[in-house]
Amino acid sequence: MITYTDISKRYNDVTVVDKLNLTINDGEFVVLIGPSGCGKTTTLKMINRLVRMDEGTIHIDNEDIMDVDAVELRRKIGYVIQQIGLFPNMTIEENISVVPKLLKWNKEKCRQRVYELLTLVNMPYEENAKKYPNQLSGGQQQRIGVLRALAGEPPIILMDEPFGALDPITRESLQDEFKTLQKKLHKTIIFVTHDMDEAVKMADRIVFMSKGKILQVASPEEMLDKPADPIISSFMGKRSTPRHYNELTCADVMRTKVLIVPETKKTLECIALMKQRDLNTCVVVDMEDKFKGVVTIENIKEHGKPGEEISGIVDTGIETVQVNTNAKNAFDKLNQTNADYLVVLDHNKMVSGIITKSSMTKALASVVWGDAN
Ligand SMILES: Nc1ncnc2c1ncn2[C@@H]1O[C@H](COP(=O)(O)OP(=O)(O)OP(=O)(O)O)[C@@H](O)[C@H]1O
Ligand SMILES: [Mg+2]
Incomplete structure (x- = not known):
């Protein structure tokens, strides 16, 4: 010593x-x-x-x-x-x-x-x-x-x-x-x-x-x-x-495998897609593929009617961030708004991905400690 x-x-x-x-x-x-x-x-x-x-x-x-x-x-x-x-x-x-x-x-x-x-x-x-x-x-x-x-x-x-x-x-x-x-x-x-x-x-x-x-x-x-x-x-x-x-920017920490559906999708179809992928949320886009909001399974079960389009029950009050935003700012936003996730948009309002606390943590860990795998 x-x-x-x-x-x-x-x-x-x-x-x-x-x-x-x-x-x-x-x-x-x-x-x-x-x-x-x-x-x-x-x-x-x-x-x-x-x-x-x-x-x-x-x-x-x-x-x-x-x-x-x-x-x-x-x-x-x-x-x-x-x-x-x-x-x-x-x-x-x-x-x-x-x-x-x-x-x-x-x-x-x-x-x-x-x-x-x-x-x-x-x-x-x-x-x-x-x-x-x-x-x-x-x-x-x-x-x-x-x-x-x-x-x-x-x-x-x-x-x-x-x-x-x-x-x-x-x-x-x-x-x-x-x-x-x-x-x-x-x-x-x-x-x-x-x-x-x-x-x-x-x-x-x-x-x-x-x-x-x-x-x-x-x-x-x-x-x-x-x-x-x-x-x-x-x-x-x-x-x-x-x-x-x-x-890091949002692009580095977002999850890109996201279920995106057009607002014209029928409620039952939408539930089937989510179940198939083991998700309870999907991101909804309009006819020009621009971000509109999200729907959840609970959402549909509560307000949706079989055979109807989901456009009527889309939750449009979702927090979004730009894809080139600093990841730390996104992380702060995630914490401050108490949201479960943020939807990441490009400059055309098209959906690039979503950020959850766990996608963020994984990305940060791989930067600090190298890829664990
Ligand atoms: N023999 C010396 N006589 C007078 N000043 C000295 C002498 N040796 C070092 N110094 C001064 O002491 C300070 C610290 O020097 P030192 O060599 O320890 O720095 P260092 O951190 O190793 O720098 P570097 O990264 O450039 O090698 C410097 O300001 C240097 O000019
Ligand atoms: Mg030296």
Whole structure:
């Protein structure tokens, strides 16, 4: 467990980390995110003492890090940065073995470890171990950077925008790979990014920082659902997929399988159609296919006469919304009017669908949590 207690850091009288308190559990994947200059890197580097705090304490498993020899401390903490920092004049094998050698592992154990790690990321030992960094692609180099951090089997790994310099496709495949790796390794990981897509994808918990302070600590779902500050919402808005529910329209949340009947339909026919489809309501349109209202089975039973058209008993007081209306507004309307459903119309007053509370909930859930199926 890593515990920050009232940690502050100043540079030339400017406070860049301000009384920060945070606990990170063993095996947890925590992502620090926030605007440039908010203090993420500084917060990260205080753990391995690359930066010294001015106030407060950091404990790792109840031990104050200032009581531990700095070199000793760093051997237990893997560190991956954006600029990779592989040694250009060392082979891949030598690069990965830096910490194992410091730990005085014998040659065979070092080789074994390199073999095992390269296998983990599908870069076979035979093909890659003797190469130099400049013989690898950017994505491969970054993989080696990650492997080097893992080599000495540290329980904690710090990662500062490790995939930030990669093209989107390589970046995404490394994210997937690393996420899978983490499921096997159960390291405690603190990962810095300013990409909300990456944070949501990777994190158990997201820590949102701004101006040296923590604005919110929450699971990705929780942060998505209840951003604690407008600046967090704006970060969420920059995500590419999945969309945030603020951006959904009625078209995204309506049900399109709706029974639509012309007002000339006879009452008994109409009941038969509803029964066939296990519905108790149908939407009624006029001769130009424009929305008129609805009828329910109860409606017909009470007021309708056999053999008559339904046109005389259509309930025209039904709430409607436009198909491009923001879904949240529709949801509010559904709640405020206490209606069971809203009929969704296009700009020609033709019926596009209906929104019920359950169609809305399903659509929102699939946006927040991905498609459950
Ligand atoms: N060695 C230093 N000397 C003076 N100021 C510094 C130093 N290191 C960082 N700062 C300042 O501290 C603040 C926080 O920096 P930090 O690198 O932690 O931000 P960050 O959140 O990692 O930003 P980015 O997303 O751009 O990497 C910034 O205003 C930065 O200019
Ligand atoms: Mg930084």
